[in-house]
Amino acid sequence: xxxxxxxxxxxxxxxxxxxxxxxxxxxxxxxxxxxxxxxxxxxxxxxxxxxxxxxxxxxxxxxxxxxxxxxxxxxxxxxxxxxxxxxxxxxxxxxxxxxxxxxxxxxxxxxxxxxxxxxxxxxxxxxxxxxxxxxxxxxxxxxxxxxxxxxxxxxxxxxxxxxxxxxxxxxxxxxxxxxxxxxxxxxxxxxxxxxxxxxxxxxxxxxxxxxxxxxxxxxxxxxxxxxxxxxxxxxxxxxxxxxxxxxxxxxxxxxxxxxxxxxxxxxxxxxxxxxxxxxxxxxxxxxxxxxxxxxxxxxxx
Amino acid sequence: xxxxxxxxxxxxxxxxxxxxxxxxxxxxxxxxxxxxxxxxxxxxxxxxxxxxxxxxxxxxxxxxxxxxxxxxxxxxxxxxxxxxxxxxxxxxxxxxxxxxxxxxxxxxxxxxxxxxxxxxxxxxxxxxxxxxxxxxxxxxxxxxxxxxxxxxxxxxxxxxxxxxxxxxxxxxxxxxxxxxxxxxxxxxxxxxxxxxxxxxxxxxxxxxxxxxxxxxxxxxxxxxxxxxxxxxxxxxxxxxxxxxxxxxxxxxxxxxxxxxxxxxxxxxxxxxxxxxxxxxxxxxxxxxxxx
Numbered sequence: 001x002x003x004x005x006x007x008x009x010x011x012x013x014x015x016x017x018x019x020x021x022x023x024x025x026x027x028x029x030x031x032x033x034x035x036x037x038x039x040x041x042x043x044x045x046x047x048x049x050x051x052x053x054x055x056x057x058x059x060x061x062x063x064x065x066x067x068x069x070x071x072x073x074x075x076x077x078x079x080x081x082x083x084x085x086x087x088x089x090x091x092x093x094x095x096x097x098x099x100x101x102x103x104x105x106x107x108x109x110x111x112x113x114x115x116x117x118x119x120x121x122x123x124x125x126x127x128x129x130x131x132x133x134x135x136x137x138x139x140x141x142x143x144x145x146x147x148x149x150x151x152x153x154x155x156x157x158x159x160x161x162x163x164x165x166x167x168x169x170x171x172x173x174x175x176x177x178x179x180x181x182x183x184x185x186x187x188x189x190x191x192x193x194x195x196x197x198x199x200x201x202x203x204x205x206x207x208x209x210x211x212x213x214x215x216x217x218x219x220x221x222x223x224x225x226x227x228x229x230x231x232x233x234x235x236x237x238x239x240x241x242x243x244x245x246x247x248x249x250x251x252x253x254x255x256x257x258x259x260x261x262x263x264x265x266x267x268x269x270x271x272x273x274x275x276x277x278x279x280x281x282x283x284x285x286x287x288x289x290x291x292x293x294x295x296x297x298x299x300x301x
Numbered sequence: 302x303x304x305x306x307x308x309x310x311x312x313x314x315x316x317x318x319x320x321x322x323x324x325x326x327x328x329x330x331x332x333x334x335x336x337x338x339x340x341x342x343x344x345x346x347x348x349x350x351x352x353x354x355x356x357x358x359x360x361x362x363x364x365x366x367x368x369x370x371x372x373x374x375x376x377x378x379x380x381x382x383x384x385x386x387x388x389x390x391x392x393x394x395x396x397x398x399x400x401x402x403x404x405x406x407x408x409x410x411x412x413x414x415x416x417x418x419x420x421x422x423x424x425x426x427x428x429x430x431x432x433x434x435x436x437x438x439x440x441x442x443x444x445x446x447x448x449x450x451x452x453x454x455x456x457x458x459x460x461x462x463x464x465x466x467x468x469x470x471x472x473x474x475x476x477x478x479x480x481x482x483x484x485x486x487x488x489x490x491x492x493x494x495x496x497x498x499x500x501x502x503x504x505x506x507x508x509x510x511x512x513x514x515x516x517x518x519x520x521x522x523x524x525x526x527x528x529x530x531x532x533x534x535x536x537x538x539x540x541x542x543x544x545x546x547x548x549x550x551x552x553x554x555x556x557x558x559x560x561x562x563x564x565x566x567x568x569x570x571x572x573x574x575x576x577x578x579x580x581x582x583x584x585x586x587x588x589x590x591x592x
Binding site: 021027029031040043046103117118119130131135142144149236257265270277289 | 322337413427428430431432434443461543560578
């Protein structure tokens with residue numbers, strides 16, 4: 001399709017038309033090559049170098065990597081992202097599916113409810129973090145409110161409890177993202193072929209059974225997309241933790257993203273920061289590339 | 302159409318339960334916003350008395366005025382308004398440039414395919430998903446070399462570069478379902494590359510333009526990582542200013558001012574979402590995002 005017709009000979013205009021599409025695409029492509037792939041290579045190299053405060057291109061083998069893996073904080077960060085990611089993905093998926101199914105019952109105020117479930121997605125994580133930090137503030141927030149409403153024994157101090165603080169971040173993150181996942185499932189539900197369902201209904205199958213046996217299995221692609229989107233969001237989560245707990249108390253809510261940031265910009269340990277970033281990229285790539293490959297390989301109509 | 306017939310349509314009790322559960326979730330979802338709003342209109346003394354759910358006894362706009370014009374962020378005591386305008390200065394060019402590039406890319410990748418177009422698209426697409434930690438260190442150096450470190454111009458560049466992936470994805474998937482016959486006929490008539498784009502494709506691209514603008518606007522406005530990594534002081538965006546305001550450890554915490562500042566940071570995206578969210582969802586769900 002892109003070849004110019006040869007019969008009329010290659011006039012200057014036609015040659016231009018032939019090159020124009022590539023010319024138009026090339027600035028973006030060059031930007032991406034340099035700022036994405038060039039930078040990935042650079043950071044990867046730095047992770048094998050002696051870099052501290054400034055880049056130092058002396059090859060240092062795996063020194064930075066072994067320093068990373070022997071770091072106590074990195075261990076906490078990995079543990080946290082695992083706990084956070086798992087709870088976040090599972091809660092958002094189940095809650096999003098539940099809300100979508102409930103909303104899919106010809107609800108009268110569906111539009112309004114959808115807007116309400118979805119609006120947190122429009123907020124910055126910093127706003128969300130600020131709001132929830134205040135909401136869960138042990139001195140003045142929910143706890144104090146419950147006391148003033150007469151529930152004297154109510155206690156909720158997870159935000160300042162090193163063992164529980166990560167769960168407050170999960171709560172806020174789930175609050176923020178569930179609506180989006182709900183919307184994905186809702187779109188999936190609307191796209192399901194109704195014939196099998198009608199047949200099952202005629203057979204007198206109960207509604208829950210129809211959902212479990214017919215509807216949910218057909219939503220498999222949506223599950224896959226939702227989990228990929230959520231896992232990717234979880235690994236990148238940085239803002240919410242900074243705003244809610246600042247990684248604290250102590251290092252209790254450190255995650256790889258906050259770890260990388262603090263080693264890069266406060267501790268001036270460029271090499272370790274680069275190694276942690278490469279690790280994050282590797283995990284996401286292992287997740288995303290097979291997904292993208294399968295999505296793009298499908299024949300398009 | 303709904304997938305299955307409504308749960309127990311004929312059972313009023315189940316129906317009532319359904320509405321009760323949905324309303325309960327709605328209350329939970331609205332609660333933080335409600336608390337933020339009422340707190341931002343309360344004097345500090347009322348906040349210290351407790352009950353964050355109560356409406357203010359004495360409504361006051363003072364926290365909003367202070368957040369906007371006189372709250373101290375770092376050493377500067379002039380509120381968040383300067384940072385608010387910084388964010389606008391970043392968002393507008395970043396959204397327009399990345400949107401335009403994405404539209405052209407999508408057009409080329411669907412209607413002027415060349416050998417290797419899939420690989421090019423794959424490489425651009427993957428850039429949507431990288432954890433940005435991988436580019437923070439080199440980007441900080443490149444911005445320094447270009448003399449646009451610590452400036453809104455620098456952040457525009459960053460947001461354009463890392464926005465291209467999404468805008469290209471949106472337009473490419475949208476134009477993939479645009480009939481090839483129309484384009485082919487126009488080519489036979491001798492219409493050129495730009496004529497076809499501006500006369501034939503662009504006029505019917507409104508839905509995807511809306512999706513792209515909302516997506517990019519929200520992402521860029523809400524960005525914190527790039528802002529905090531590449532700017533400090535006067536040139537920071539609103540999210541960074543908000544975080545500095547809220548999490549600075551000096552002095553008495555003015556929760557009402559913090560909440561007012563958070564609302565200031567939230568209002569633009571909330572307004573966009575409430576006004577145009579419907580079109581966004583419709584566009585997003587009509588397959589514009591799925592590969």
